[in-house]
Amino acid sequence: MIVATERLLNSPADLARLREEAAARMKPTGTVVSLCRGGGCEVKGSGKLFDALQAAVEELRADGKDVQLRRTGCHGFCEIGPILIVHPGNILIFQSACFEIAYVLANDGS
Numbered sequence: 001m002i003v004a005t006e007r008l009l010n011s012p013a014d015l016a017r018l019r020e021e022a023a024a025r026m027k028p029t030g031t032v033v034s035l036c037r038g039g040g041c042e043v044k045g046s047g048k049l050f051d052a053l054q055a056a057v058e059e060l061r062a063d064g065k066d067v068q069l070r071r072t073g074c075h076g077f078c079e080i081g082p083i084l085i086v087h088p089g090n091i092l093i094f095q096s097a098c099f100e101i102a103y104v105l106a107n108d109g110s
Contacts, residue, residue, distance in 0.1 A: 028068060028087065029066055030065070030066025030067055030068065031067045031068070031086065031087070032067075032068045032070060032086070032087040033053060033067065033068065033069050033084065033086050034069075034071075034072045034084070034085045034086075034087070035050050035053060035069070035070070035071060035072065035084050036072050036073070036075050036081060036083040036084075037071045037073070038072075038073050038074030038075070038081075039074065039078075040074065040078025040081050041074070041081035041083060044095075046081065046082035049082055049084075050069070053069055053084075053101075054069055057069045072085075077094070080094040080095055081094065082094070082095070084101070
């Protein structure tokens, strides 16, 4: 999200207020699922996983759940990729477990 502002920043306090406003706009609500789309994870199937997760998230949203799916860059742990992080809770999920979760989400938890 890009938000333009035309107000002038005249002091460090103005900059601090602008930073706080921007942080408040960007603060996620509900559940945020972040999937690494860096090169190592991409080679290991994060593109297909993202598509499966996106379909599952759309179904959850249709049911009224507050869920967001985000792409991220590399986390630096390519050997255990693809990497999925779920907030709140900072839950780290990696490798084949990611595909199992996508399957479960796509099949209504069964």
